[in-house]
Amino acid sequence: MPCIRYRTAISAQTEGDPLPAGVTEQELSTHLTTCLDCHRWSKRLRALRAATDDLLRIRHSGAPTKPV
Ligand SMILES: [Zn+2]
Numbered sequence: 124m125p126c127i128r129y130r131t132a133i134s135a136q137t138e139g140d141p142l143p144a145g146v147t148e149q150e151l152s153t154h155l156t157t158c159l160d161c162h163r164w165s166k167r168l169r170a171l172r173a174a175t176d177d178l179l180r181i182r183h184s185g186a187p188t189k190p191v
Pocket of ligand 1: 125126129154158161162
């Protein structure tokens with residue numbers, strides 16, 4: 124199976140979405156242990172996702188509530 128299918132699955136998993144049809148968690152984890160490219164890619168994606176979450180949290184907690 125081409126890497127792009129796994130990357131779509133990794134992306135979905137990172138977002139908390141269900142895996143795309145045809146990719147099981149077992150297949151995905153097997154691929155990640157055998158494909159260094161996808162392994163690195165998934166680490167980058169998770170790091171990016173975590174950074175985005177932090178930014179959103181800071182923005183939410185730091186923004187003063189405007190009186191209407
Ligand atoms: Zn791959």
